[in-house]
Structures are given as structure tokens and as C-alpha cells.
Amino acid sequence: MSSSESRTTFLTCLLWRRNKVSSLLGLILISFITLSSCTEDKWTVDVSEMTLPTDFSVRNFNWEIQHLSENDSSSLIQLRHNYKLFLTDYCEDILKIGSSQSIETIDKLNEFVAHPDTRETLLAIDSTSGDPEFLRGVSLDLENGFKRLHVFMPNVKIPEVIWMNSGFNFAVYPRDEFVAVGLEWFLGPEHPILKLLPPDRFPKYQQLRMHPDLMAADAMKGWMLVHFINRGYTGEKCVDDILYWGKVLWLLGKCMPEQFEHVLMDWTPEDLEWAKANERAIWLELQPANVLFETNRTVFHRWLTDGPFTKFGSIPQESPDRLGVWMGLRIVKNFMDQNPETSAEQLFSETDYIPFLKSYRPER
Template structure:
């Protein structure tokens, strides 16, 4: 009889734990009925109008894009501003690059349709948003916006890490690496989670903040289960591995330095805001280590408390309760 290799045994163990973790979010949504997502391309329709007949063209577009064209289109100043926008050479160049990168959006429509099926499964009372795309002019603060059940995607903020203008406007490399097509669906669902569930949550302590971030990441586990963890949190595979390898050290550092219950925002932001790495650790570490740790705590909480629904998790504001009932123990 052949002896199984250590590598084979490791694979079996890894597969077992992976399946154990995923089974709460391994849901069949084939019977969930929603309308297929059809994205309305405001940016494309706007840049393709005839500038010489702009007033009439805008009034025609306004019927389908009232959220974008709600200004008085009989006001000359408004018309002039839009005319300057669609005839600006730099914006035309950005639009042309966007339309070349995304001549059609069938794959994104399919991805969002599936994500919204999961969303509807967990939150049957929630409405599925209308989805629009536009050209932001590289206004990088808002790649995705969600309000009034409208989801708006700035396609020019997903042109790929090699798009030179991103560097020319001073965006850091750690941000540019996430301006890829594979992040669009993730960013859409993340924005929905943050707007629907987290806007009213109090900001008190480090623990409150990382649990809040962890809930959003677990929400992504549930509604886009096929998406890699690297995309959900925006880490490289090496950074994600670093976190896993150093989980016990991270936890020990936070406890020994009295950070877990700190209400000092200057301390909190060092472990929760974006950046190249976490200064308290090595340059191999990612930024937002606290968010990753909160994710692990929330995952443990949901695995230990099978009766808690995703909706109940998202509405739970007692971070201490989540930590206690998670029985979280960092991997050594």
C-alpha cells in the first residue's frame, strides 16, 4: 500500500477547511427570480451626441438619464458647461480609451445579475438597483456611487494598471493596481453594503471600526462567493499570505499596545486606511490590516453562530458581542 505524500495530505486538509468555511455561503440561487441587469451607458450616449445640436440632443437623452440631466436644459449656462465637457480633448481621449476597453458590457451585466440574485436571496425586501456607467474625467474618489437605488460606475476608473494617465495625475501604485475590470463587480456590491447598512453605525473604537469593515467583507463573501479574497480586500496573494502567516503576531501587537479598544482615530487609521503597507509591521505587510482582521473575526462569528442571518449580521452594531461570540483565536 502506497503512503500518501505530505503535500497530498495538506491538500486534503486544506480542502476540508475550505469547504467548511464556504458552506454557509455556498447557496444555490438558480431559482431566485430577478430581471437580468441591463446597464445604461450614459457616458457613451452623451459623448456620441452632436455638439452642434446639443440642446435638443440633451433633452432627448434626459428622458432616460434624469439622474444625470436634471438641470434646466433651457439655461444657456448649463448647456455651455455640458458642451465644454463633451468637447474637451482630454475627456474625449478618456472616453475613447473607455469605449475601446469596454465596447460592450455583457460580462459585467452577467456578473451583476448573479451578484444581485445572491443579494435578493439574502435580502428579499431590497430592490435591485438600476445600473448606469459614465465618464468621470478621472475623478478617482468615486469609482462607484450608490444612491436612491441607482448604481453608477465610472468606467474610466477601471482602465487597467498600465493606463498612463493614472500615474500622471499622481495616483499611488497601491490604488492603481485595483483599477482593473475584475474589481468592478466587487466595488459595486461593496458600495451597496456600505450605503445600505453602515452609514448610521457609530464610530467609537478600533474594534468597532474593524468589525464594521469585516461585516462588509463578509457581505462580499455571501453575494460574490466566486470572487477571490485578493479582490474582495484588494491585497496581492503575497500580502494575503503575509496576513495569514502573521495573524497571531498582529493580534498580539494590538493587545499588547492597548489598540483593540482605543478610540484614538490617529491610531485607528494606521490599521484601517489605505496605503502601501502598515508601518507598525514590515514593508511586506499590506495596509488595512485591521480590516482583514475584522473579516476573520466576523467569519468566525458566522461560523460559530449558524442561526445568525446575513441581514442580522449587517444590522448588528455591538462589535464586542460579535468578538465574544466569535470565540476568535488567531492562527499561530
């Protein structure tokens, strides 16, 4: 139960037991309800009539590279003009086919598109995550999410969204200027093409997350993690990473209120229920000083990395992975519930972990 629910329940029981309502208690109750409503309204944004300072840009690079002219340097020049930094990243880091400035790049891009494996993947994309109607829905979800972010943090520059085929290298490739989404990562966990992927690189738990319903939240989350990294994040201790993840997921939930908590976590509903039912036990594993303030990243990343379960201490294999991320969300939620005057800017600027830890109490 949250602090606001506890106070409301306490006042209600007190009034019932006395069988009368004094004018003072009545005013307190009314004031409390009004304050709670105002606090909630602070994070409730009607985006239906709202516009961003600049047009929200979504481009389909996946479509464009399928329609390049062969041996035509003008096509590459046009791509460089249109996509600038992203084309450099796509050629040199995502596909690793060489410099985006090389005239040979146009041939290598065409070779990539013409490869039988790529052709099969493109056909799969066209009927699932790359379907135009589906992409319109995801684009709208992202636009509305960034509209809310603009209200919460007006100085944040909204990125461009780019659809791509990364060759199963990156589900989300974020920079401050853009967030590129690998459509092939969201075909659906039961798609036949996933059975052709090497299981050592794409284990079952990862394939289960290749669901189109996760695409919008994953894209915005990936961009937030990169964009806010220089705002109060030190990364020296386990608690630093846990709270940073918690801040990002808490804000993501406010920007995308229509998304369920398990979607924000890339979990199943059952994963979330397990975490909630075992929150106190998880906290008992995490709270010792030698765990919470661990500086060995190899050790504390067990709380944060993808896997079949969270591999730490006595946490059982029935657990979902990344329980440290979820605990970060729980801690930040407690802090924000108890400090409703705190803005999103202040949340990310706060570097002291003590106020967060003091505010947290496990529910179960």
C-alpha cells in the same frame, strides 16, 4: 483550521484510536456532517433560473453623453428624465460643472467630452473596461451578486448600475438607488494613460488596483458600504469600523463566491498570504484596548485607509494596507462560523462587538 474542521478531525481520530465505531458516535458524526452541509447550503444559491422582483437595470451613461446634440436643450431634458438624481450628482458633485438644471450644462458636458484628455481616456475605455463584451460579463457578475443578496435579504431594493467616465474623480459612486462606476479607473495597471496621471494623486499602489478584474466586486462593495451604513453602525470606535467593514466583505463574499478573497480586498495574492502568515502578530498590535477602542478617527483610520502598507505600530512596510479591514473580515467569519443560525439581517443589526471578539481566535 475552522471549528467545524477541528470537530471533524477530533471525531475521526477518536474513532480510529478505539478501532470501532459505536452507534452513538456514528449518529453524532452523521448528524454533524448533515448540519454542516445544511449550514453551507444556506449561503449557496443557484442563480441560473432565478429572477429578481424587478428587472436588473444597467445603463451606459458614458456612451450617452458622447452623443449629445450641441446647444439642444431637449437633450438635457431627456437626460434629466432618464437619469434624475444621478445627473444631478454627475454634474454637481462628480464633474463639478454646475447645476444639472442649467441650460449651460449641455455645453459644459460637450466641452468635457471634447477635451483632448477626455477623448484619449474614452479611446482607452473603449478598448478595455468599456468593451461591450467585457461589460456584459461584469453586468452578469453584478446581477448574480444582487440575486444572491436578494435571497439573503429579500427586503433590500436592488440598485441600478450606471457606467460613466468620472474624469478620474470616482471609481465607484454609490447611492441607495444606483451605483455608478468610473470606467477609467479599471483600464488596467499597465495602461499607458495611467503614466500621464499626476503621481501625487495617483500613487503607484493605487494604479496597481486599477484592474478590470476588480470592477464587479468594487462596485458591489461600494454600494454595500453606503447602503448598510444605517444598520447597526455607530462609527464611534476603531472596533466599530473594523467590524462594519468585516460584515460588508463577509456578505460580499457570499454574494460573489466566485471572487477570490484577495480580490474582495483589492489586494494581490501575495498580500493575502502575508496577512495570513502574520495574523497572530497583527492581532497583537490591534487587540490592546487603547487601539481597538480608540475614538480618534485620525489615529485608527491608519488600519483602514489605502496606502502602500498599514502604517501602525511595529507593522512592517512589507505589509499590505488596510489590515484592519481584513481583520474585520476574519473576526466576522469566525463569528458566523460559530453562529450558523445567524441571518444576514441579524448580522448587520448586531451592535454589540463583544460576541464577535469572543468568537475570534487568530489562526497563526
